[in-house]
Amino acid sequence: MNKTAASASSNPADTPSWAVPALLVQVLGRIRRQLGMELAFISEFTGGRRVFRYVESGASELQILPGDSDPLDDSFCLRVADGRLPQLMTDASRNAEALTLPVTLALPVGAHLSVPIRLTSGRIFGTICCFSRRPDEALEDDDLETLRVMADVLADYFDHGLALREGAGR
Secondary structure, rough: OOHHHHHHHHHHHHHOOHHHHHHHHHHHHHHHHHHHEEEEEEEEEEOOEEEEEEEEEEEEOOOOOOOOOHHHHHHHHHHHOOOOOOEEEHHHHHOOOOOHHHHHHHHOOOOEEEEEEEEEEEEEEEEEEEEEOOOOOOHHHHHHHHHHHHHHHHHHHOOOOOHHHHHOOO
């Protein structure tokens, strides 16, 4: 590598303006709009909590912020990851398991799509989810495929990021 290239690549001012976190939020926004949902997020399962890592809600009044968390056991995300809930629900209020969660009627949760982010170790990092307060009977498996592809990309990203973090501690 020549000296010009080396100095340019190590200069923070030359870092692309689309850093990964901002890019992930942009992708969530595009997915959310494509699917007609109100909110999209990437969660992490850690310490018995579901932590919202990346969130995009457009102009929706639904306000979940990155870093917010709630008990994992009380989440749709865990139930999708362990198979108690389907990855696609056009109307969560018609699913008996979803109705065991108070948020289903309190929010309410209408249409809901969620896919686990499974790392190469087999561990589930969390989920990528989209939901809306109103049902949407037009959603189908092809819509879910968008989230499945993104979950695979995210698994690669988080595998790499976790490997770097774990390697730094040695």
